[in-house]
Amino acid sequence: xxxxxxxxxxxxxxxxxxxxxxxxxxxxxxxxxxxxxxxxxxxxxxxxxxxxxxxxxxxxxxxxxxxxxxxxxxxxxxxxxxxxxxxxxxxxxxxxxxxxxxxxxxxxxxx
Amino acid sequence: xxxxxxxxxxxxxxxxxxxxxxxxxxxxxxxxxxxxxxxxxxxxxxxxxxxxxxxxxxxxxxxxxxxxxxxxxxxxxxxxxxxxxxxxxxxxxxxxxxxxxxxxxxxxxxxxxxxxxxxxxxxxxxxxxxxxxxxxxxxxxxxxxxxxxxxxxxxxxxxxxxxxxxxxxxxxx
Numbered sequence: 001x002x003x004x005x006x007x008x009x010x011x012x013x014x015x016x017x018x019x020x021x022x023x024x025x026x027x028x029x030x031x032x033x034x035x036x037x038x039x040x041x042x043x044x045x046x047x048x049x050x051x052x053x054x055x056x057x058x059x060x061x062x063x064x065x066x067x068x069x070x071x072x073x074x075x076x077x078x079x080x081x082x083x084x085x086x087x088x089x090x091x092x093x094x095x096x097x098x099x100x101x102x103x104x105x106x107x108x109x110x111x
Numbered sequence: 112x113x114x115x116x117x118x119x120x121x122x123x124x125x126x127x128x129x130x131x132x133x134x135x136x137x138x139x140x141x142x143x144x145x146x147x148x149x150x151x152x153x154x155x156x157x158x159x160x161x162x163x164x165x166x167x168x169x170x171x172x173x174x175x176x177x178x179x180x181x182x183x184x185x186x187x188x189x190x191x192x193x194x195x196x197x198x199x200x201x202x203x204x205x206x207x208x209x210x211x212x213x214x215x216x217x218x219x220x221x222x223x224x225x226x227x228x229x230x231x232x233x234x235x236x237x238x239x240x241x242x243x244x245x246x247x248x249x250x251x252x253x254x255x256x257x258x259x260x261x262x263x264x265x266x267x268x269x270x271x272x273x274x275x276x277x278x279x280x281x282x283x284x
Contacts, residue, residue, distance in 0.1 A: 022155060055248045060243055062239075097242065
């Protein structure tokens, strides 16, 4: 798994590729915690190149969304979510908890 | 109930790389492959690849292959976290068989007994702040596989009690 964060003026973009499982999820959690830990709470997660995601990845998404949305200070939005990953999010009942965008540009523009 | 390992050749155990072997166990079983890996998260890649190969060989659709990989990943993670109480050099055996066109995956560990009825069902409709992810792994296993059976029994060969998780994915007709 590779995690590539980029900081923009009004939000942060985190691009993930590869496989998110119990071995790699801590690395994603750290990248997101680094962003929220420095007081930035508008985050786009680009999942276009994610091949696999287990519930370990879901745990990171939900915990980051809780942190971002607290005090109405921001939001984690998801961009370019592959069908299989979306199906898992749906199975877990996560779809109502996130906004989804077909591409990064729309996701960044929404924040 | 089957005796663990009783119908297969006990593979040599390698903690570094695991061991794959094939065995002929009867006319109804076309293929039977096992891998033994240590209870470490870094082995999730390996076990997912292993079951994907068998699932593809079995003729499952790509979405079903992914479902099997996700279920096995969740089960393997649960074994590490709950049966063994964290990562360790203890072993987990994964066996794939094709039975009548279906794929059967079994996972065996000799950690603490696991009782799925003690795991609370996840609340899939809770508000964000109340949402927990505990229990979702088990929920995924039940949702993604067609048959799921947990048992805890004496492994005659190893002389100790082990968890046996047996999962079946039907080939879509």
